[in-house]
Every structure is written in C-alpha cells, then in structure tokens.
Amino acid sequence: MHTLDAFRRSGTFFKGNLHTHSNRSDGAHSPEEVCRRYREAGYDFLALSDHFLPVYAFPVTDTTVHRCEGFTTLLSAEVHVRGTSLGETWHILAVGLPPAFEATRADETGPMLARRCRAAGAFVGIVHPAWYSLSVEDAQSIDSAHAIEIYNHTSAVKSDRGDGCALLDQLLAKGLRLSGFASDDAHFHINDAFGAWVMVKADQLDPERLIDSLKLGHYYSSQGPLIEDITIQGSSLEVRCSPVSSVMLLGKASRSECAFGDHMTSASLPLDSISKGGFGRVVVIDAHGKRAWSNPIWLGADA
Numbered sequence: 001m002h003t004l005d006a007f008r009r010s011g012t013f014f015k016g017n018l019h020t021h022s023n024r025s026d027g028a029h030s031p032e033e034v035c036r037r038y039r040e041a042g043y044d045f046l047a048l049s050d051h052f053l054p055v056y057a058f059p060v061t062d063t064t065v066h067r068c069e070g071f072t073t074l075l076s077a078e079v080h081v082r083g084t085s086l087g088e089t090w091h092i093l094a095v096g097l098p099p100a101f102e103a104t105r106a107d108e109t110g111p112m113l114a115r116r117c118r119a120a121g122a123f124v125g126i127v128h129p130a131w132y133s134l135s136v137e138d139a140q141s142i143d144s145a146h147a148i149e150i151y152n153h154t155s156a157v158k159s160d161r162g163d164g165c166a167l168l169d170q171l172l173a174k175g176l177r178l179s180g181f182a183s184d185d186a187h188f189h190i191n192d193a194f195g196a197w198v199m200v201k202a203d204q205l206d207p208e209r210l211i212d213s214l215k216l217g218h219y220y221s222s223q224g225p226l227i228e229d230i231t232i233q234g235s236s237l238e239v240r241c242s243p244v245s246s247v248m249l250l251g252k253a254s255r256s257e258c259a260f261g262d263h264m265t266s267a268s269l270p271l272d273s274i275s276k277g278g279f280g281r282v283v284v285i286d287a288h289g290k291r292a293w294s295n296p297i298w299l300g301a302d303a
C-alpha cells in the first residue's frame with residue numbers, strides 16, 4: 001500500500017460514501033431514496049451497508065438497479081456477531097460482497113467473520129471504534145482488516161464519539177499497515193448524512209476498480225477540503241490542497257509537524273523526525289474546522 005500512489009497514478013478522484021443504511025435494516029428510507037439523495041448531493045458512488053443480522057434476513061442490499069450514468073454502487077453490508085472484549089456485538093464493514101454472502105454462524109467470531117468477508121473479495125473496515133470503546137486488542141484481532149473508520153459522522157452527531165484516528169495511530173505504532181476512511185453511517189432519522197466521505201482514485205467509475213483502489217489505499221477522506229497532491233522532496237513533504245488554515249503531518253507517538261496560515265493552498269513540512277517513526281499522515285483543516293485526512297505514508301526504513 002503506497003498512499004502517495006493515489007496522487008501519482010493516473011485516473012480520477014471519485015467521491016463516495018462507504019457506510020450507509022436503508023430500511024432494509026434500521027435506516028429511514030428505501031434503498032432507491034438513499035441512492036437518489038447521494039446521487040443528487042453530487043456523490044459518484046455509494047456503498048449501502050445494511051446490518052447483516054437475522055432480524056433483517058441477512059441483507060446484502062441490491063443497489064445495482066440504482067446505478068446510472070455518473071453514479072455507481074458497491075454491494076456491501078455491516079456484519080455482526082457477538083463477542084468484543086466488553087461483551088458487545090462486533091461492527092465490521094464489508095464493501096464489495098457477493099449478493100449471496102452466507103449468513104453468519106452461531107460459532108463464528110468477529111475475526112472469523114471478517115476473514116470470510118475478505119476472502120469473498122470485500123474491503124474490510126473496523127467501524128466507529130470510539131462509539132463502543134473497541135480496544136486496541138480487539139481491533140488487532142481483526143487480522144483481515146484493510147482499514148479503520150477514522151471518522152463516523154452519525155457517531156459524531158449523536159454521541160460525540162466519531163473518532164477513529166486515535167485507534168489507527170495506536171495500530172500504526174504497532175507496525176500494522178492499515179488505511180483510514182471517513183464515512184457518514186447515515187440512517188436518515190436525523191440529519192446525519194453528507195458529513196464525511198472518501199475520494200478514491202480509479203481509472204474509471206466502476207465498482208471493481210473502486211474496490212481495488214480502496215484495498216490499495218489509493219484514496220483520502222474529507223469533510224470538505226481537497227488534498228490535491230502530496231509528494232516527498234528531499235527531506236520535506238510537500239502538500240497542495242484547497243484553502244485551509246492548518247496543514248499537519250502526524251507521526252508515531254507524539255511526533256508532529258504543522259504549518260498555520262490563512263487560505264493556505266500549499267505547505268512544506270520537515271520529514272526528519274516523522275521519518276524516524278516509520279510513518280506519517282497528513283491532516284488539513286479549513287477555516288470552518290472541516291478536515292481532510294490522507295492515508296498513512298510509510299517513511300524512513302519502512303518506506
């Protein structure tokens with residue numbers, strides 16, 4: 001996974017939401033209505049990820065009929081079995097599942113279920129960790145995960161527990177190579193949509209290509225700002241973006257570098273101390289407090 005490849009490789013950044021619910025589980029609206037709302041809000045794609053539970057007859061909601069010119073969908077589900085260390089039900093996102101994905105089994109654990117999702121071709125994410133106090137050990141046990149959900153909008157709106165960056169940083173510090181995505185997890189019972197999304201670089205707007213790019217980490221996440229380019233030039237990291245007030249490079253433990261200003265569209269940050277930690281990730285914040293997050297960049301001896 002080479003984050004900078006998202007900016008180097010050819011293709012287009014497509015805007016999408018990876019985590020959403022319809023009335024096939026506990027969301028307010030039909031799949032058709034949810035797709036319509038995202039399409040009309042300017043999204044290029046949507047993963048409708050209903051809760052894969054017996055009470056809803058284990059849906060992998062079929063959104064293929066809602067694909068049209070300029071808008072596609074990824075067949076997905078949020079899968080669950082019992083058994084986090086605090087005795088709660090696991091919440092694991094699987095983007096890119098076959099429609100006939102088999103129901104969960106009574107003896108299946110979270111790690112087993114996540115492995116089965118990955119083996120079926122899915123991009124696997126550990127979602128809203130702060131919302132249910134998921135531990136570092138729990139997260140580490142999901143050994144087939146591609147990514148951590150670093151921001152969950154509905155959790156931020158409803159419980160002020162939207163963060164996943166703290167967990168991602170702990171796992172990166174342990175040497176795990178995971179990416180991080182932001183999403184809405186919209187249910188539409190309250191105003192919980194269009195708060196955070198991913199920008200995925202792909203050759204074309206095609207479900208398979210998008211899922212391949214997600215697995216490779218060829219994407220970034222945003223609440224508004226655009227990250228236009230990130231490059232390494234000698235001993236500094238160069239960032240180009242839409243106008244922001246802060247550009248940060250965050251590394252292992254307390255390592256961080258930052259640049260502050262008004263309407264900054266570029267910044268140059270020193271790499272020396274960050275590289276010693278093995279990784280860094282870029283965060284930009286605009287004048288309204290809206291953030292965009294790069295995926296981790298492997299540096300130094302780990303690059």
Ligand SMILES: [Zn+2]
Pocket residue numbers: 078091127128
């Ligand atoms: Zn959930």
Ligand SMILES: [Zn+2]
Pocket residue numbers: 019020021078185
């Ligand atoms: Zn959800």
